Amino acid sequence: MVKINGEEYDLAGETLSDYLASANYSMAFIAVEINGQIVPKSQIGSVVLRDGDTVEIVSFVGGG
Amino acid sequence: MPLQDDQKLRYARQLILKEIGGKGQEKLLSAKVLVIGAGGLGSAAISYLAAAGIGTIGIADCDRVELSNLQRQILHTTARVGEAKADSARKFVGELNPDVKVELHPGRVNAANIAALIEPYDFVLDCVDRFGTKFLINDACVLGKKPYSHAGVVRFSGQALTYVPGQGPCLRCLIGSVPHGATCASVGIVGAAAAVLGGVQALETIKYLLGAGELLTGRVFYFDGLSMTARTAEFCGRDPACAVCSETPSIVSLCENAAEYEDCN
Numbered sequence: 001m002v003k004i005n006g007e008e009y010d011l012a013g014e015t016l017s018d019y020l021a022s023a024n025y026s027m028a029f030i031a032v033e034i035n036g037q038i039v040p041k042s043q044i045g046s047v048v049l050r051d052g053d054t055v056e057i058v059s060f061v062g063g064g
Numbered sequence: 065m066p067l068q069d070d071q072k073l074r075y076a077r078q079l080i081l082k083e084i085g086g087k088g089q090e091k092l093l094s095a096k097v098l099v100i101g102a103g104g105l106g107s108a109a110i111s112y113l114a115a116a117g118i119g120t121i122g123i124a125d126c127d128r129v130e131l132s133n134l135q136r137q138i139l140h141t142t143a144r145v146g147e148a149k150a151d152s153a154r155k156f157v158g159e160l161n162p163d164v165k166v167e168l169h170p171g172r173v174n175a176a177n178i179a180a181l182i183e184p185y186d187f188v189l190d191c192v193d194r195f196g197t198k199f200l201i202n203d204a205c206v207l208g209k210k211p212y213s214h215a216g217v218v219r220f221s222g223q224a225l226t227y228v229p230g231q232g233p234c235l236r237c238l239i240g241s242v243p244h245g246a247t248c249a250s251v252g253i254v255g256a257a258a259a260v261l262g263g264v265q266a267l268e269t270i271k272y273l274l275g276a277g278e279l280l281t282g283r284v285f286y287f288d289g290l291s292m293t294a295r296t297a298e299f300c301g302r303d304p305a306c307a308v309c310s311e312t313p314s315i316v317s318l319c320e321n322a323a324e325y326e327d328c329n
Contacts, residue, residue: 031238031239033297040237040299040303041240042303042305043305060243061216064106064191064194
């Protein structure tokens with residue numbers, strides 16, 4: 001199981017990009033943290049989710 | 065320069081901190097900090113930097129004070145609606161702390177002028193309200209080897225990170241290229257949320273100038289005022305493919321990349 005933003009999903013072995021696309025995330029605004037570490041933007045496409053991963057997806061905001 | 069008697073009183077509560085003391089206060093008084101944007105984030109940041117006795121504060125903002133700014137932009141007042149924000153900010157700082165020299169930059173910050181603008185300063189704060197300008201500041205600070213504090217805020221929440229040349233990732237490592245959307249004007253904002261993030265930026269500035277504590281370098285601070293949670297996420301390091309801070313950057317000239325900074329927000 002993979003925990004994403006606090007909820008468990010059966011996604012081990014799936015790619016992170018497939019999940020983000022299926023959940024309608026806009027890639028432009030988000031940073032993805034896996035097991036407490038932020039994934040560099042250019043590497044999000046190559047991440048495969050593993051059993052036990054904890055994923056946090058956070059949106060960046062541009063106001064000031 | 066040794067502290068005057070009235071300065072010993074004014075800064076008494078920070079002079080007793082072991083991280084500041086007389087030497088630290090002299091560092092703050094001799095520091096030059098540039099705040100780009102005198103809006104919601106900038107109001108909080110400028111207020112606390114001025115109060116702490118940052119010797120020179122540059123303020124860059126090309127807008128005028130509007131009535132709709134006042135629920136969050138506490139540098140400005142009802143009587144100063146219509147004035148240039150930079151002028152209004154100078155009045156606020158002058159009344160708060162005469163130790164602070166204010167340098168105004170009332171023109172629009174762009175790819176052609178930002179390198180010269182940031183050059184004289186020890187530290188830069190991104191307090192602007194558009195992603196395009198945030199990326200312009202990021203790229204200018206990376207190329208100009210200038211430490212800076214990024215923050216963004218809308219609604220009840222926001223994020224902050226601190227870039228130090230040669231030490232950590234930059235904004236581009238995190239979000240790649242300029243996204244469009246989610247500004248204060250389009251989605252709204254609570255003033256107190258801007259105060260939290262602007263306060264974080266002031267604190268990061270003061271820590272950097274003192275060499276105290278641990279900066280938000282290689283980390284991102286997230287704050288959500290609705291759930292009232294705050295946390296930091298570690299960054300694995302610089303993005304080896306980052307367009308501006310990697311070993312082989314594709315962005316080497318701000319002017320050549322100017323179109324990206326002109327976002328539609």
